[in-house]
Each structure stands twice: as structure tokens, then as C-alpha cells.
Amino acid sequence: MLWLCAHLPQMGLEMYEGSHASRQASVVVDERKIHLMNGIAQEAGIALGSSLATASSLAPDLVCYKRDEEAEKEYLEKIVPVAYRFTPRVSVSLPYDVMLEISGSLKLFGGVDRIVHLLKHALRRIGHESFIGIAHTPSAARVLAHAKIPIPLPEYPDTETVRSRTLACLRETSLKYAELAPSDIERLSNMGIRSFGELMNLPRNELGQRFEKSLLEYVARLVGSTFDPQKYTAPAEPFRSEIHLLEPVKDRQSLDVHMEQLSLELVRWLQTRQLGVMETLWTFSPFDDEGISVPVRFSHPRTRVSQILEYSELALESFDLPREVISICLEATRVDSLLNTGATQRDLLGTHEVKPVLPGDLLDRLTARLGISSWQLLRNLDDHRPECAWSPSNDREYGHDTPPFFTPGHRPLWLFEPPLPVRRKHFELLKGPERIQSGWWEGHFSRDYFVARHESGSLCWLFSNEEGWFQHGYFS
């Protein structure tokens, strides 16, 4: 087992500020004490644990966020898809750690250093500074990540190497990074035991007599002499993500920033599953009312942020958004395997399929702006009844065309749907009749079709039945 712990020390603050660094001093306050702060606040001389009043007097334009542990937990779950790219064994550890078991992923990604580099990069892209610890047990990895101690490891380390190097590193590490009750750490410190090395050198039995059992268990988990099962989490399914804004947004530009963030989350979720999105649902909610839902449909699975955003914005144009939006939600209502895209237009032998390639981008643009019923594709059907010999469709599975029924007579290029009642005296019959009948099981009719000329000179397709004369099309 090879455990990697990504420690995000500033996550509680970064989750509010996103990937754009603030230019003001900002702090997170927990029970009126400064819990986290950014670099500018630190320069202003604010110390962790000091009171909000002190901090405000040091930095008058202080931005202050209240710590919300529920929100932090929810946010940490959102980071899981980033880590899920590297291994399916991902667990979160409150408050600010993500644990990955990477022994099975080394070959795929090309070694420990490469995974660390990629993970740090991926986290930085969503606005988080991370510290990585790698060890043979989860607890040890966490200690190393918190203490910011890099252990030199070969590209593909075996368990024994990792174990010995981890223990060597831990020896020097201060006990304040241990996951123990503060009172225990203080007692140990009073006894002159300040590093992990000193703790591990103590005889276990005597330690057990003086401290609670949990201390011994912790040490056992740390060195790996007992199991430390982790609860693996996977990105939720189906995809649904929501952003609650601190201040209501009134203009489209600032909405775009949040929409981009949600789309990015969706794309990350899709990537880990090798899926593309076929249909999404945006919900924009004002503070005190029902939100407005905007569906966006795609003609084939989409995987890019830019595409999702472009078609979403077109779709938004035909909706009246609430004047003030306080929360934005993105759901993937339909996803599909990427195998169904135009990318696989060749069969095994390399011959081209006859199926026409849909102009997907164009169709999606039309759907987004004008609605799904704004466009149609044509299809021939094998039927002798004129109105049943064709069918419109806007199906992407389209292209399985049946050759049309052999039509003995003339067929017009324009068809009336439905036929238009006309007066016989305006027309001169030129060709015909051609009788077309249908069976009783399909709505019986019997019509005599003629090619006729209207007074104005246009060539029409007329038919007569017991109800009178009808025009069914134009020979254009």
C-alpha cells in the first residue's frame, strides 16, 4: 500500500475566494477567533487564534468569512473528482485532507513524482495550494503532509523502502502534528517527549498504562502494525453541483464566472467516467423564490467546457433570469458513452460508414437558441400513402434510411400537410387519375390524384374523394 495525502491548509479560505487571489486581507473566523487567513492578512500582522476585534484593528478593510464546517465537508467532497482521476481509492479526511491509495496507479501515470506533480497542478487549477505526504500508512502520510516534509522516494518504490524511509522521517517530526488529543500531546511534552521517534521508542506496555488505549492504537496505525481501513468515496452520481453565492449576482458577466466553474466540475466528472453529456439542466434561483430551470440539449456527447458554455449561453437568451441570482445549480440529466460520437465513423476494416455525419455543432446551436423543434431532418419511409412516405425527425440516431416506396406517378416537391380543400373550377386537370387507396386497418381512404393547373399557372397536385377536391402539393 502506498498512501498519498494531499493537505490543503488554506481550503477553508480558498473555497470562498475561488481561483482568483484576493487583494484584500481576508480571514476565516471560527467562534470569534481567527482560524485561517491569507498572505495579506499575515503581512498586516494578524495572528492565528487572535480575536476578530484585534484583526479588524490591524487591517481595516478586512474581509471576514464565518467558518461553516458543513459547507467545508461538502466542499471537500467536491474535490474528490480531481483525485478520482488518479485512483479509485480516494477518501476524505476532515477537515482539509484528501487521501489517495496510489500503489496501483504508478505504472499508468509514470511514477510517484509524476502523480504528485499532476495532482498539485490539478489542485492549483481549482485554486488550492496543497502539501503532499507519501507513506505506507494513511496516518503517517497525513503527518508528513501536515509537517510539510518531503520524503525522497524512487519512481516505483516497494512497500519496504517506503516503510523504512517513512519511519526515518517520522523520527525527527514534532509530535504537534499527531492526531492526538491536545491534552495528550501536552502531557507527552511535559514528560520530555517531543518527537515521534521518542514516542515510538517508549515501551508499549508502560505507555498503555499511563495513557488511554487510543494512543496505542494511533501509534499502531501510524507504523502500520494494525489495519487502518479507509472509507472510499466516489464522485456522486448523477452529477449535480450547486454554488451558493455570498452576494446576489445581478449581471451576466459575473454569472458566467460561476457557470464556468460548474461546467469545469462537470467536465472533470465526465472525464473520470469517459462519458459525454447529452443534456444538462441549469437552475438559477433568487433569494426568496422558485428558481428558473434552463435545459440544454446536445446532439452528441459533449466533453468540453467551452462547448457546454457556448450552448448554455445561447439557451439562456430565451429565458428571463431572476434579477438577483443567489444560487446556481448544474445537473447532468443525460449522459452517454463517448463511443457514440462521430469519432468512430470507421468500422473495423477501415471502410467508411454510409451514415451521414450530423453537423452537431450547428444543430446544438439551433437547439439552444430556437428550441429542439426548430429543426428537422428528412427521412423516406416505405409506404405508398403520400403523407406516410416521409417522416421528419430530430434524432441523432438517424440515418437508417429506407428507400422510398416505388412511386409510379408524379410526386410534388412541396407537400401540403394537411391537404387543403379547394374548388374544382379554378383548376384544369392535366394528368391522371392515379388512384391511391389504403387499407381499413390504417384509416381507409380512396383518392384519385391529378396533376392540375391553377388559373394562375401553378402546377398542383389535386385529389378528389367523396368529400370533394383537395390540393395536396405543388409541382415546384
Place this chain on the structure above:
Amino acid sequence: MLGLQSLLSKDFIWRARDLAASVGIEPASGIPTGFPSLDRLLCDQGWPHDALLEVLVDIQGCGELRLLVPGLRHLLHQETRWVAWINPPFVPYAPALHSLGIDVNRILLVHPNNHQEALWALEKILESGSCSAALAWLNERELQDKQLRRVQSRAKENRVWSTIFRSSRAARESSPAEFRFHIHSSRSNTGDMMVLSILKRKGGWAVNDVSLKLQWHPNALPTDYIAGKWNLWRQMERTRETNRRIA
């Protein structure tokens, strides 16, 4: 004062006589119209690949679509791109298009709700690069010159043969379209011929009364097919007769 010869040698003097040379395109680069007499009148020996064509026609059913069908058929055979129909007044009938040799699988129909949407859709279609030709029926009342100009420039940039159908009243106004055809309706129309006037064409004067022979129905019923059906029917009648007698 410059002499006539030296004046003619200047680049900015254009003479209708040297048509192909003047527009800088080698001959026969257009889409064959299917009508040799019409090909001869067009500067590229066929429909333009990248220009706006206006078809002025007052009534339906006088061959206005069959004028374009051979060109569309050629385009659909040559290219993998689609043909878009924007705001068609009726349903383009797939079996009839099929019988005229058009691949209906690559026809896209767009039904916008109003004029602005129609223009938007037309522009997106021209810009998309996935259509080789576009046919549009726009609202004459709301159509403005600058909108046509925009369509024309998009068609040129993206190489789309664009056709707009308008009423003959538009002939009185000027238009940025490179080609303007007026189709005459005839009260003795039999569907075999059509007469049109070219009001405007690139690299040439207006031409009146061009008559074209139209294609009716290429796979009209072969006689042996009818004979076969007829014999089959006779045989069935005979069997039925014998059966009745036996009974």
C-alpha cells in the same frame, strides 16, 4: 490624353467580353446547373459556389425548385456537407426529392419563429461550415438591404451557395445579390418548360426570356413494369374465376 488602347490595358477597365479572365476564375468552376443553355450564361459555367442568388417568383408551382435541383444534386454528390432549407413554405416532399436523385439524408430543415430568428439561423448555417448550400424563404416585409448584404458577405466568406426566394416586387429595389433571377409564370404551364429572366448576373448584362426544359420525373414508370403488373393481375383474376367455378 491617353489613347484608347492604353486605357484598355489598365487593370481597372473591365470589359464584359473577357468574362472568365476578368473575374479571375478559370472556366467551368461553378456547380453545373443541369441546363447547358443556362450554364453558358453564368460566369463560372454554373451556379456560384460562394455567392448569393435571388430567385424572384410570385406563385408556387412553376418550377422554381426544379431549377435548383440538378445543382443541389451535384453538390450533394460531390461534397459531404449538408443542404439547409430555412423557413420553407411547405413540406419538402422526401420521396419526390429522392426520385430526382437528391440524398434526403443530408437535408436540414429549419423552422424559425420569426424574421430575426430566421436571419440568425441563416447566418449560423452559413458560418458553420457544415452546409454547402442554403435555401431561405425570408419575410419580405421585414427584409432590409443591410441584412441581405450581411448574408451575401457570409456566403462569400464561407463558400456557401445561398439562395433566397423573394417576390417579384423586389425586382424594383436594388440588391447586393450577385445573381437575380425572375421566374415568369405562365397560364399555359405544363411543367415541361420554364421561362426566366436574369435581372442581374456577375460579369454580364441582364438577359431576358431564357427558356429551360425541366426534368419531370426521371424514373417514370417503365412500360414493362406496368405490363408485368397487369399480367399478374390477369392471372389472379383467372385463378379466382376457376376457383369459383370449381366451387
